[in-house]
Amino acid sequence: MKTLAKEMLEGLLRDISRKALVYCPQRNERGDLLLLPLGEGTTDGCIGKTPISAKICLFPQIEDVVMFAGDGISKVTDGRETVVFGVRPCDMRGIVFMDRFMSRDNLVDPHYFARREAMTCMVVACNEPPSETCFCTATGKRPFLTATHYDVQFFDAGDYFIALAGSKKGNRILEDRHFKAAAEKDIEKVKRIKENSSAAGMAAGELEDAIKKLAEDRVDGLFWEKLALRCIKCGGCAYVCPTCTCYNVQDYPFEFGYRRCRSWDSCLFSGFTRETSGHNPRATQGARLARRYEHKLKYDLMKYHEIGCVGCGRCSDVCPVGLGAIEIVREIALMP
Amino acid sequence: MGAENLKAAPVDLMFQPHPARIVRVLPQMEGHRLFQLRFVDDDAMLLFSHGPGQFVEVGIPGVGEAPISLSSPPTRQGIVEICVREAGLVTSALFRMNKGDQVALRGPFGRGFSTDLFKGHDLLLVAGGLGLAPLRSLLWTILDNRSEYGKLVLMYGSRSPDDVLFKYELLSLMNRADMQYLLSVDKDDEGIWRQYVGVVTGLFEKVELDPGNTYCALCGPPIMYRFVIREILKKKISPKRIFVSLERMMKCGVGKCGHCAIGQYYCCTDGPVFNYDEIRDVKEAL
Numbered sequence: 001m002k003t004l005a006k007e008m009l010e011g012l013l014r015d016i017s018r019k020a021l022v023y024c025p026q027r028n029e030r031g032d033l034l035l036l037p038l039g040e041g042t043t044d045g046c047i048g049k050t051p052i053s054a055k056i057c058l059f060p061q062i063e064d065v066v067m068f069a070g071d072g073i074s075k076v077t078d079g080r081e082t083v084v085f086g087v088r089p090c091d092m093r094g095i096v097f098m099d100r101f102m103s104r105d106n107l108v109d110p111h112y113f114a115r116r117e118a119m120t121c122m123v124v125a126c127n128e129p130p131s132e133t134c135f136c137t138a139t140g141k142r143p144f145l146t147a148t149h150y151d152v153q154f155f156d157a158g159d160y161f162i163a164l165a166g167s168k169k170g171n172r173i174l175e176d177r178h179f180k181a182a183a184e185k186d187i188e189k190v191k192r193i194k195e196n197s198s199a200a201g202m203a204a205g206e207l208e209d210a211i212k213k214l215a216e217d218r219v220d221g222l223f224w225e226k227l228a229l230r231c232i233k234c235g236g237c238a239y240v241c242p243t244c245t246c247y248n249v250q251d252y253p254f255e256f257g258y259r260r261c262r263s264w265d266s267c268l269f270s271g272f273t274r275e276t277s278g279h280n281p282r283a284t285q286g287a288r289l290a291r292r293y294e295h296k297l298k299y300d301l302m303k304y305h306e307i308g309c310v311g312c313g314r315c316s317d318v319c320p321v322g323l324g325a326i327e328i329v330r331e332i333a334l335m336p
Numbered sequence: 337m338g339a340e341n342l343k344a345a346p347v348d349l350m351f352q353p354h355p356a357r358i359v360r361v362l363p364q365m366e367g368h369r370l371f372q373l374r375f376v377d378d379d380a381m382l383l384f385s386h387g388p389g390q391f392v393e394v395g396i397p398g399v400g401e402a403p404i405s406l407s408s409p410p411t412r413q414g415i416v417e418i419c420v421r422e423a424g425l426v427t428s429a430l431f432r433m434n435k436g437d438q439v440a441l442r443g444p445f446g447r448g449f450s451t452d453l454f455k456g457h458d459l460l461l462v463a464g465g466l467g468l469a470p471l472r473s474l475l476w477t478i479l480d481n482r483s484e485y486g487k488l489v490l491m492y493g494s495r496s497p498d499d500v501l502f503k504y505e506l507l508s509l510m511n512r513a514d515m516q517y518l519l520s521v522d523k524d525d526e527g528i529w530r531q532y533v534g535v536v537t538g539l540f541e542k543v544e545l546d547p548g549n550t551y552c553a554l555c556g557p558p559i560m561y562r563f564v565i566r567e568i569l570k571k572k573i574s575p576k577r578i579f580v581s582l583e584r585m586m587k588c589g590v591g592k593c594g595h596c597a598i599g600q601y602y603c604c605t606d607g608p609v610f611n612y613d614e615i616r617d618v619k620e621a622l
Contacts, residue, residue: 066353068397073440075352105605107590110351246594249587251398258398265594272595275585276402276424279558281598281620291597294619299600 002179003186004154004161006045012178013038013085020081020120023057025050035086047086049130051318053242054091057084058115059098061239065111065249066260076259077114083173085122089145090136090312092123094242096149097308101245111262120169123150124161129199133313133326138202141311144194155190162186201313202326210332211307214298219332225286227331230321233285235266237315237324243296243308246272267291293328350590353395353440354380358433359415364501368466369431370407373416373441386410388474389448389553389581389609393589394418394426395440396433402426403586403604406444407469409476416441419469419501445589446608449474449553449579458486458549462564464493464536464556468501470581470608471555479515488515489543493536493556495522497529518542536560540567547572553609555581561622565612578612582621 004012013022017038025033025048026041033048034041035057064076087095099116102109125144126134136143145153148166152173155162162182165171213219238244248265251258265272268288274280282288300308309325316324355376362370375381386406395401402424408417422431430439451474459478463471471490478485490509494500500519509517518539520532532538536556552568554561561580568578584596584603591605599618601607615621 065351068440071355071438073353073355073397075348102592105591107350107592107605109590109592110348245592247588247592249401249593251400253398260395260397260401262593267594267597273585275583276427281558281584287620291620294599295597302600 001182001186001190002163002174003157003182004163004179006159006161008178009085009161010043012176013083015176015178016083016173020083022083022085023054024085035084047088047124047130049088049134049312049314049317050086051314052240053094053312053314054084054087054121055094055098055242055244057082058095058119059112059245062261062263063111064259065262067257068251068260069257075110077110079114079118081118081120082115083120083122085124087121087123087150088130088312089123089125089141089143090134090310091242092121092145092150093136093141093310094312095121097243097306097310098245100304101243120151120173121149122170122173123153125153125155125193125197126199127156127193127197129201131201131313131317133201133316133324134199134311135202135207135313135326136311137198137200138204138207139307139309139311140204142194143197143199155193157186157189157193162190164190199311201316202311202329206329206333210329211297211301213332213335214294215301219290219335221284221286221290223331223335224290225284227323227328228285228289231268231285231289231323232321233268233270234320235264235268236318236320237292238266238268239264240314240318242310242312242314267295289323289328293325293332296325297329349380349383349442350445351442353393353401353442355438356380356416356441358435358437358439361435364419365499365503367422368419368501369422370417370419370502371430373418373439374414375416375441376438381414384416384444385413386444387448388451388477389470390444390446391470391586391589391604391608392416392418392441392443392445393586394420394430395442396426396429397440399429400426401440401442401587403445403589405470405473405581405608407472409473409480411477411480419466419472421466442589445586446604447606447610449581449609451477454478454551454553455484456486457551458488458546460489460491460543460545460550460552460568462491462493462536462552462554462556462560464560464564465495465499466501467555467557467560467581468492469555471553472502474553482514486549487546489518489545490515491518491520491536491539491543493520493522493539493560497521497524497526516543535563537563537567540571545571545573547574550577552578553581554578558583558622565622575613575616576611579609580612580615580622581609582607582615584608
């Protein structure tokens with residue numbers, strides 16, 4: 001256990017950035033708080049909850065997977081050392097979820113794991129929920145990590161952070177000159193933060209009720225079709241989701257040939273399942289909306305004994321028509 | 337950014353496309369061709385081993401990739417055969433290619449038909465339209481090891497006499513004593529068809545199946561399954577003995593891109609061949 005004075009944070013990140021690409025929450029020119037490479041925005045000490053989760057550092061919106069140049073075909077992987085500061089506990093759970101999915105059945109995604117193995121996650125636990133839509137407590141989790149999936153976990157102790165390492169990579173980070181030894185009282189402080197933190201943007205009973213109804217197939221097509229009348233098919237909920245990994249693949253020309261790229265896709269788009277013949281096995285928007293929630297709250301639970309929602313509330317933050325997880329879970333819970 | 341060199345990397349047929357040359361193009365009926373492919377790299381060709389019912393991702397740089405089922409049986413290695421309908425961007429680009437041209441292949445992917453399970457049992461194969469393409473792989477796997485299997489029935493339904501795939505190849509099966517080959521066409525406007533006219537389910541009157549010993553393998557358009565399965569169940573064959581090959585937009589082939597999800601399954605890794613009993617209650621499956 002070490003401590004880091006808050007004014008030392010930038011110095012620490014600068015030290016790390018000599019050897020690695022560092023992402024941390026920064027404001028862009030429009031004032032949006034985003035995980036950007038150090039120096040690409042301005043820091044104001046706010047860690048907050050970035051609208052797009054730390055997924056973007058690992059599974060970017062668009063990336064090359066294959067290059068065709070002349071007769072040569074090469075697989076593209078990006079293994080640059082990357083350190084991300086400001087990963088929220090929900091984001092980290094999302095990453096652990098993606099790790100399992102991206103390596104399931106021994107089909108290990110080389111593009112994902114090249115980045116993942118070169119990535120160091122510096123998690124910042126939440127004393128207070130960063131926004132009113134946070135509901136990790138309702139998913140049975142807490143706004144800090146107990147299992148050591150993180151490399152470093154920071155606890156906010158006012159004018160300084162208390163840092164705990166969860167891996168060898170994390171231990172190396174804590175060796176940086178900006179850290180100081182922790183005192184006896186810091187152990188007590190972490191304990192108190194843990195006891196007092198929660199994020200209850202959704203009542204726990206609602207989520208349990210919705211999960212049960214979905215498991216029992218009590219939510220019918222008409223329910224979804226009615227809700228889907230509001231959906232504008234923007235795909236925003238999937239893009240910001242820490243566990244959504246569906247992607248599309250397309251080829252683009254470049255000066256030596258073609259790049260095959262994958263980019264975020266969403267099951268809410270009508271073309272997502274449409275086949276060349278024109279046949280679409282998921283033909284209506286209601287069926288697509290149902291798919292999104294059944295996947296996360298029913299099928300993931302069946303397969304992994306864990307729902308595919310980390311309770312970050314980003315979909316509810318971003319949806320322009322109020323069809324995020326919080327609203328949908330509430331609608332299901334209200335059903336007779 | 338590190339690009340792995342193909343020569344230096346171990347052979348990865350799942351995520352890395354490998355160049356394959358078109359060895360021969362055999363025209364089938366209108367808009368359908370059988371392409372014979374061979375990996376340029378011998379190591380890739382040696383490593384490529386598939387089962388009937390599996391598929392490959394056929395890529396054309398600058399156009400994209402399409403999932404295509406394998407039509408050749410694993411008993412005949414060295415050549416990869418795919419039967420293709422000209423339909424979308426990739427298949428149209430493929431139709432503009434000729435002998436000697438190169439494509440980029442990945443695969444084989446998915447779960448195919450379990451020939452180990454089928455061995456020693458009677459088999460009913462039911463194909464509709466282009467659904468014959470993957471079943472041809474199973475058919476020849478059985479015929480190449482004929483003594484290992486029991487009674488064999490192939491039912492094949494086409495739209496019209498002009499729409500029969502592998503017409504001459506399968507014609508030779510008509511005279512075989514060790515199998516029953518039944519054909520149907522939905523309609524025969526010119527009155528030239530000497531076999532059954534009507535939907536494929538009409539052929540069930542002509543066969544006797546041992547319900548305790550028969551496995552069924554189905555592949556056809558989505559509409560076909562419900563009706564054919566009903567006929568099979570009428571013959572008292574258990575749902576556990578029925579295997580169906582499903583079609584979805586399988587973009588990545590490795591269970592990651594999400595397009596082919598059916599309930600808790602991914603068509604590209606858990607399928608495309610499913611046990612009917614496993615998926616009959618799964619939403620969106622049939």
